[in-house]
Every structure is written in C-alpha cells, then in structure tokens.
Amino acid sequence: MSDTIKARLCERIDNILGSTYDLNKVTRKIFKAISKAFDTGNFYMALYNRRENTIHFVIYTIEGKERQMASRKFSKGLTEHIIKSKKPLLINKHVRAVCKKKGIRPVGKSAKSWLGVPMINKGNVEGVMTVQDYHRNNAYSVEDEKLLMRIAARAAVVIANTRLIEEEMRTKKELAMLNLIADRLTKSLDGDKICENVTKSIRQHFPHFNVAVYIRQNGELVLKKRSRAYGEAVRGKRLIPISRGVIGRVAKTGKIMLVNDVNKSKLYRRYSKKSLSQSEVAIPLKITQKTIGVLNIESNESNAFDENSVRILELIADRLGVALYNARLYEEAMENAKEFSVSFDIAKSLISTRELDDVLDKILTSIRDTFGYSNIAIFLIDKTKNELYMRAAYGYDPRIQKNLRLKIGEEGICGKVAARGKIFYAPNVKLIPYYVEGKKSVRSEAALPLKIRGEVIGVLDIESDEIDGFSERELRMFSVFASQSAIAIENARLFDETKALSLTDALTRTANRRHFDLMLETELKKARGYSRPLSLAMVDLDNFKKFNDRHGHLAGDKMLVHIVRTLQKNIRDTDFVARYGGEEFAIIFPETYNSAAARVSERVRQAVEKERLSIRGHGRQRMTISIGVAAYPTDAETLADLVGKADKALYRAKQTGKNRVEVFKE
Secondary structure (H helix, E strand, C coil), X not given: CCHHHHHHHHHHHHHXXXXXXXXXXXXXXXXXXXXXXXXXXXXXXXXXXXXXXXXXXXXXXXXXXXXXXXXXXXXXXXXXXXXXXXXXXXXXXXXXXXXXXXXXXXXXXXXXXXXXXXXXXXXXXXXXXXXXXXXXXXXXXXXXXXXXXXXXXXXXXHHHHHHHHHHHHHHXXXXXXXXXXXXXXXXXXXXXXXXXXXXXXXXXXXXXXXXXXXXXXXXXXXXXXXXXXXXXXXXXXXXEECCCHHHHHHHHHXXXXXXXXXXXXXXXXXXXXXCCCCEEEEEEEEECCEEEXXXXXXXXXXXXXXXXXXXXXXXXXXXXXHHHHHHHHHHHHHHHCHHHHHHHHHHHXXXXXXXXXXXXXXXXXXXXXXXXXXXXXXXXXXXXXXXXXXXXXXXXXXXXXXXXXXXXXXXXXXXXXHHHCCCEEEXXXXXXXXXXXXXXXXXXEEEEEEEECCEEEEEEEEEECCCCCCCHHHHHHHHHHHHHHHHHHHHHHHHHHHHHCCCECCCCCCECHHHHXXXXXXXXXXXXXXXXXXXXXXXXXXXHHHHHHHHCHHHHHHHHHHHHHHHHHHCCCCCEEEEEECCEEEEEEECCCHHHHHHHHHHHHHHHHHCCXXXXXXXXXXXXXXXXXXXXXXXXXXXXXXXXXXXXXXXXHHHCCCCCEEECCC
8 A cells, every 4th residue: 555545544534533523423434434445344443441441342344244242341352452552463373372372362253364453542542443354364464554553543533532522512411411400300399290300301311211210108119200111111109118129229228229130130120021121220319318219210221321321310319319308398398387498498599509609608698597597607528637627607706717627526516427427416515525616605506417428528517505596397407408508519519620620721711722622623614614714823932941940930820821811912803812731822813814814923922022021029021922823724634734834833933033923834
C-alpha cells in the first residue's frame, strides 16, 4: 500500500471526529474507512470500559459475515493481553502454542495467523483492533502491523473524544431527568400520584425496565404502583411478606440487592408464570434509618443493570423515599395539625435552591420562621480531621460560628450524634457531661443526623432556652426536616462539583480547553456546512517564565487574568477567547478570513503591549504576546490541522523576534 493511500486512510478516520456523537456510528464509520484499504473479512474491534472492566465487541466479522458477540468481563484472552501490555501482538503460526506460553487463554475460533493492536489515546487503551486468518500461516507482515497501529492510533483519538462528548451529553441528560423527577415528586403530596410519576419518569429514561413501587404496611409490602410493562406478571393488590423474595429481603435488611441472573438466585420469586424477567435490582426506600418501602426494577435481559444505571436508580429512590414519607405524614398532619402541612411546604422549597450557602440559609430561616427557635446550627463533617465544623448558624456569636469544631464521637451532643447516626434529645443540657456550650442561655438541645444512604454528612442542631423545650411532635417533624435537608445539602454539593467540572477556567474565568475544543469543533462544522471561512489565532505570552521567576506565581496569575481581560476587550462580539493551557490562549474567529483575523490580532497585540499592570512592590509591569494565525479552508481542512498550522505560525512569530503576529505560510 502506497504512502498516499495510507495518508488518505488516516485522514478519513480523522474526519470522522465531530461527524456524530454516537459511539456506535463512529465505530461503524471507522470500520468502513478501514475496509477500503485493509482486508476486514476476519476482523474485530473491541472497546474497553475501564470503569466496569469489561470488553465490548462493536464490530466482529468472520469470513466476511458480521457476528454479534456478547460483552465480557476482563479475562485472560488475547484482547485482554494487548490491553494490559499496551503493545501489538503478531502471531503468524502456532497461535495456541504461543498463547499457552504467554499465559493467554484464547476465546472463540482458533486462527492460523493473528494480528492485534491497541487503540491508545493519551496513555489510555480505548480498545483493540485485530485481523485474523483462519486458513493461512504467515498471513501478516511487520508492515501490516505498522499500518494497523497507525490506523488504531487515529481511531483511538476519535473514539476517546466521542466517548468524552457522549459522557457529557449523558450526564446532562441524567441531571435533566433527576431534576424532572424531583420537580414531579414535589408537585404532589398524594402517594399514588407520586408513585405514578416516578414509574413514568423511570420508564422514559429506561424504556426497557419494568418498575414497581412497594410500601411497607403492617409487616407486609403492598404493591402501590407498577408500570404497564409488567403486563399480567403482577395482578391486583399484591402483598409480599417481609423477608420473602428479593423485595422482602431488601425491606428487611434495608440494603440494595442486585440480581444479574434471576434464574441463579434462590431468593427470586416469580409472581406469575408469564413473567419474562431475567435480572432485578431492588432498592430500599428510606427515611433516616427506617425502610418504608422498596423500589423494584426488573428487566427481560440478564445483566441489564450497570454501575451507572444503579447509581441513578439509587438517587431516584432517595427522592422517592422522602416524597412518600412526606405524603404519609402529610395525610396524618391534615387530620391533626396545621403545622405538618407547613413543614412540607418548607421541604419543597429547599429543592428549588442549588447553591450550598442558599440551601443552608433556607434551612435556618425556615426553622426559625416556622417554629420560632432562634438558636439553630448546621454542622458538616470534615473527613480529613474527623471533626464537625459549624457551616451555618443563626443566633450565635460569629466568632463561635467561625471557630467551633467538635471531635466526632468525643465532643458535644452533635459529636456523639455524628458518630452514632441517631437523633439525640437532651431535655436538660446541664445533665449531659459531654455537652459543649455555644450559648449560655441554652437549656435543652435536639441534634439530628443528616444522612444520605445511611452515611452521616452532618448534624442539624436546634437549641431552646427552656428546659424540655421540644414536644414529641416537633422532634418527629425535625426528623423529617433533617432528611429533606440532607438531600438538599447533598444536591447542592453535587451542583458545586458539577460547576467545578464546567467549561470555565477557574483562574481567568474564561473558557477552558474543553470548552475551546467543543466550540472549535462546532464552528468548523458550520464552516464546512455553509462553505464559510474560519480563522484561529494561538496566543502565547512572551518570556512569561522569566516574569514568574522575577515577580512570583501570584503576580503571574494576576498577569494572566489581565491578559484575558485585554483580549476580551479588543476582539469582536462574534469572536471567542479561551485559555488553551498555561500561558497560551486561543481566539476563534467565525466566518473570518485570515487577513481580517490578522488585523484583529494585531489590534489585540498592540493593546496588550500598551496596557500595563500594577504589581505590588514591582510597579507597573508590561507584557507582550506573540500570535500565530491560520484559517480554514485555505490552510487546513481538519480541526487538528488548523490548530497545528496556527501553532506553526505562532512558533514563527516567536523565532522572528516575538511581540508580533504571523499568518501561516507554507
């Protein structure tokens, strides 16, 4: 095969990047491209899932016919050997003997010749690509190995980037679904409606799952709602004794149970001969430590529940458990006291707030305004020091709020509650030897653990200036409120973590590298689709290392922020600035030829040179930048090539004196 054909093959694979965000379609396109230059009659492509440690065969052909191959757990096969070694393997004869010598256990039909190569991107194995010959020895050469390695390297980049985008899109979809479910659950306090909403929501996201909700009543589990997909598998008002079957066992133990193959489980019970279920996951619905029901999901396929789907179902069960318990208490409250309905209104309002500080403020304000207690605090756990710290408070001296820390299990009522995970009520704090005083006027204290799936994340502490200041009803209401608060706090934490992984650079508050990659890919697709130009400028600070060495890294960070602001002030509204990495930035110029991009870049360069930055102890300091400009389609056809050409122009600007703009030239 000529070098030209090889280059075209690699270019075809490169062009697949961004053409679709569906991984299956991407692998199909890669296979189609390879088939034009390589014999793929006996070929397979396997993708490696590092998190689940499984291998998924996306393409598998034997004698020119495509076969469906099941995914498998990581074993000692030839594919796994390549993944572990990260090296190609060429066996031209005695395949079985060579495998035995290397400790490999081949799976499937035995070949005469076998060639496999890893698909590696940034040191991570994305999968394996192989060709086989079942009739000839010495079917493959070292040149074949080199070519397949070259193809695999390009394919790995495409697959890795598609996986990343697919994962981001999936995460967004999951967050949207969880927000939708939370919204639906809080719109009703009717237990039947809540169960209907959650089964409908799960089926929308997982259409192949059968969903049922059981509620614990008088020592039995009562079927509250089932999805229609069950058909005749469950009839009428199904009652299940506690501890019977998978569902009963979960209700008794309060622990999630996953059955990948119900035919191998002694606990599984088919409640109808027509049931087609092959796998099942049952999740307890909890409030504090008490199991109030079970969310049961079944599938007509074995091994249907992966780690991610189980995690999502657990999050749904958390919300469902609280919602159902709220509904039950609401029914009781409407019969006896107006205060109960107020507590649920408070709990519902928490879900609308995502910022942690806002959530904590909402909790404190709600307790104060609804119940009238003025000494309220929320402690969160510092795992590194095994301590509780006062994260938010109302009614305490700010110095106490800032400095008070309690050793878990050793200091204070809250410290004991954090260790034991159970509510503690002290009618008279003076009788508690380990009580830690926060305010002299306090006489009684109620401390409630904040829990998520059995794990204590903090303590809600309410104090009264009266001895025995809390009624039994109030303590019960506080317990419900603590459960709501724990979920609201955890949601806020997850929201903060999501923001930390967003598309914004933490230092400069401009777009980060991930955002740049996505934006450039989008703009390049637009440019191709509408036959419009697109320019890219790579910007690098001149002598920035010397500046850091002379003035320190804090001054360097300040200078980076200053440069970003200067760039943003001097580009057009349609242009896009991102921090590419370190002291390097990028500017995307949509629908712009390189000549116009060069003019804007020159304006930017002059502005940076002109505007000085005041550095404490060093006076006003100046920085200059070098810029390299390249354009699509005049200089480059692909994303990687466009970045590469702009980098080359930047290198030329650096080599020819710095503080200048260079447009790419061959």
